[in-house]
Amino acid sequence: MKLRFYKYDLKLKHTFTIARNTRTTSSTVIVELEHENITGYGEAAPSSRYGETSETVCKFLADVNLDSVKTPFEIKEILTYVDNLAYGNNAAKAAIDIALHDWIGKSEKIPLWKKWSLTANKIQVSSFTIGLDTPDVIEAKIREAEMFPILKVKLGTKDDREIITRIRSITNKTIRVDANEGWKSKEEALENILWLESQNVELIEQPLPSSQLNDMIWLRQRVHIPLIADESVSRLSDIQKIVGAFDGINIKLMKSSGLLEARKMIYLAKENKLKVMLGCMIETSIGISAASQLLPLADYADLDGNILISNDPFSGATSNNGLIELTEKYGIGVHKR
Numbered sequence: 001m002k003l004r005f006y007k008y009d010l011k012l013k014h015t016f017t018i019a020r021n022t023r024t025t026s027s028t029v030i031v032e033l034e035h036e037n038i039t040g041y042g043e044a045a046p047s048s049r050y051g052e053t054s055e056t057v058c059k060f061l062a063d064v065n066l067d068s069v070k071t072p073f074e075i076k077e078i079l080t081y082v083d084n085l086a087y088g089n090n091a092a093k094a095a096i097d098i099a100l101h102d103w104i105g106k107s108e109k110i111p112l113w114k115k116w117s118l119t120a121n122k123i124q125v126s127s128f129t130i131g132l133d134t135p136d137v138i139e140a141k142i143r144e145a146e147m148f149p150i151l152k153v154k155l156g157t158k159d160d161r162e163i164i165t166r167i168r169s170i171t172n173k174t175i176r177v178d179a180n181e182g183w184k185s186k187e188e189a190l191e192n193i194l195w196l197e198s199q200n201v202e203l204i205e206q207p208l209p210s211s212q213l214n215d216m217i218w219l220r221q222r223v224h225i226p227l228i229a230d231e232s233v234s235r236l237s238d239i240q241k242i243v244g245a246f247d248g249i250n251i252k253l254m255k256s257s258g259l260l261e262a263r264k265m266i267y268l269a270k271e272n273k274l275k276v277m278l279g280c281m282i283e284t285s286i287g288i289s290a291a292s293q294l295l296p297l298a299d300y301a302d303l304d305g306n307i308l309i310s311n312d313p314f315s316g317a318t319s320n321n322g323l324i325e326l327t328e329k330y331g332i333g334v335h336k337r
């Protein structure tokens, strides 16, 4: 079994700003896992929020030794070995997980969503992300995103009300808000959320820093719209902790360490009456197509990372005005452009 990986710089169509940072490019790492003339593709789209960069991903992957592995069908054993190599590094681990799943689907000649007995007839429309910017530029972006029925608006600044007022002056479509931990006190978050409720916002993602879990419990008792955990939940072991503080979780393969654990997270979330959002980083069609395989299980979809970039080297599942179609292509269903 051969494991190859290389860094690839993604070019963003627009400068992308959230409460934490701003960027025009984003590095990703593509993984190719070859065995018996079948290549499984994987991707690690690292986030500095979780201590990862393309350099840490490459360093982690260089330490992965699959010499003694006979077949990718030993996926559970392989991923346990990979997980135990080092703490964290969840995007790097996800790259191996996705490549193994892709390989298995290709080898068995089946798309993953079918292998998992999911049906493609109940898929939520994906939101389209509007990053932070001046109100004028945001207005231009909203007009450009006219074909997308659901917008996910990044907030967490002093201009939040001006941004939403401007957006509401031009459209009545569904708005989801992601504060990206940008509101610093529970009182500030409460005031903002009550106002956002009056602006017909559907949900709020991560109002407070992940460290403020008790404040989230306080906040949740005082607002009405769903509060979704993103930065507060990476992996399976994080879910139980946030019950009572949030109404749902945003699962991303780059946080969960891949598809195997993401599937377990979905079922544990549902057992705990938490809504499930499937989200993404800025990533290629590899990451998006992999996450899309789980779409039939999601209450909310936020898989637009590949349409925010202009140089996607792969083609696969993609948001077409918010609609993501699951295909009959094997594995995660991607091919090189």
Ligand SMILES: [Mg+2]
Residues within 6 Å of the ligand: 178, 180, 205, 206, 230, 231, 250
């Ligand atoms: Mg988020």
